[in-house]
Amino acid sequence: MKNAIRILAVLAILFVGCDDNEYEAPFPFSDVGFYTSKGTADDLQINLDDYLSFTDLSQGEESHSWKIESTDVFLEGPIDRTDSILDQFIIEPRVTSSFEKTVHVLFQSSGMKKVRLYNTFNEMVTFKGNRAGEDYEMAAVKKGDLYVIDTTFMVKVYPKLVPVIKVRNGEVTVNHEANDTIYIEAGNTLEFTDLSTIGEPTGRSWNIVKALKPGEEVTENPIVSSSGDSPANIAFNKLGSFRASMNLSRSGQNIPGDFANYVVNAPIRVIPSSKPFELTGDIREQEDETIQVPYNGEFTTFGGQEEFFTVMVNGEAFEIASVGVNVNDATKLDIKLAAPIYRPDVITVSYAGGTIESTDTREALPFTDEPVLMSTVNLIPEAIAGLETGADSWVPFWSNKGIAEYSTEQAATGAYSLKLQIAAGQDNAEAGATFENPIIFEAEKTYVVSYDMYIAPGAVGADGTSSTGLFLLQNWGFQFWNNFAHPVGEWKTHTVDYQSTTPLSQFYLRILPNAEKTTDMTVYYDNFTILEKEVRP
Missing domain, CATH: 2.60.40.2180 (Immunoglobulin-like)
Structure with missing residues (x-):
């Protein structure tokens, strides 16, 4: 029986230099054991044209052999980490089996590869290993008069990165591999899209550099624009000639890194814009x-x-x-x-x-x-202030009896607001928002606290007998009341001056009913702000 196992070692020893047939156990080992130069990953992962070392630590075996695929080769050690050309170490003639205790395998094709270790013993042995933090055992299988431990190491071999891109100028996809110049008006953008898949890239960066004239040397940072997006819309504002390139990369935990650079063959020429040069935006x-x-x-x-x-x-x-x-x-x-x-x-x-x-x-x-x-530096974090994350910065307070939730039914700005709904007979509707870092107020300074509010039409109790208030905790002594002095069916901003040295660590917002508890209304809140108050002298 053959067991394909992915936890590949009982001992993770990284190779600094690999020397064959000189292994001496520093202490007694179990009857069966092995390790690799990559340690104990679920899948061994390596770049194409790189090698892994495998050592059989078994003792007392009757026979022992390694088996590799025909596309891969054995290398003769020792191999230093600084050796970059591995062809000189290939064992000739090339074979797919070895009886050495330690082997070095060069992977010359990509994909999932197998390295098989086959051991036989005259007596029963059990391999004790660990997979994903869990201990396990694998007993030998009796075949005839011998006991067999048949182990297959799975190795994922990554191919070289192959950059593939697309370039669009407006609605036109340009032939970026040709020598034809890409003309673009100043102020317009080119769209660069990364279509690379071979080699499983994890990121890229686009770079735009000023094209050098023959004999011209770089005197400063040549990069005039860059982006890590895909697609990346890169604006060209200066007249002149430029070159584009993409640096494609693969990186991550336990992933063999790789890098490839692609230079767009077609030059880019920025010409004067046909549009008027005018004010745009605020x-x-x-x-x-x-x-x-x-x-x-x-x-x-x-x-x-x-x-x-x-x-x-x-x-x-x-x-x-x-x-x-x-x-x-x-x-x-x-x-x-x-x-x-x-x-x-x-x-x-x-x-x-x-x-x-x-x-x-x-x-x-x-x-x-x-x-x-005018500049407004809101002291409230955006997730709490504008609610546009649609997440959970605001949550129902522990004593809430009504409805407290994010809503897209009404919003003063953006898409989201905070919705409090109280029905007849309920004691309250309450929500809270906790600040990750408390706001520290300065003594002698005045701050302006504000929020926008919308009372849905049909509200019962929006006549001053019910109330809504915002507490700035832990200052329980201050509450921003408005008692629904507010037109129904439209957004209105409520503001109040605030002075305190008590850090603000939490918002507590509530609706309280009238004395008869007949209050029945839905209220939306948005755009919470705390600003330093400025007054012209």
């Missing part, structure tokens, strides 16, 4: 009070253009200290004001049109009175 204040203006292309470096911009703060024109290109994203302009700005300020920006150009020589188009979205 103008936003950054945390450091920089006003950031986004355009649909990269700017060339410029100076002395402040006079063409106007920034109105609460109806008053503020002095502009500087206007320049953002150092990390050349598609954005940074405007710095000479005076501070505050979150409640109403700010607009105008550009009258100066001599600002894109890197592909387009002139920046003017705009008038565009609003600025």
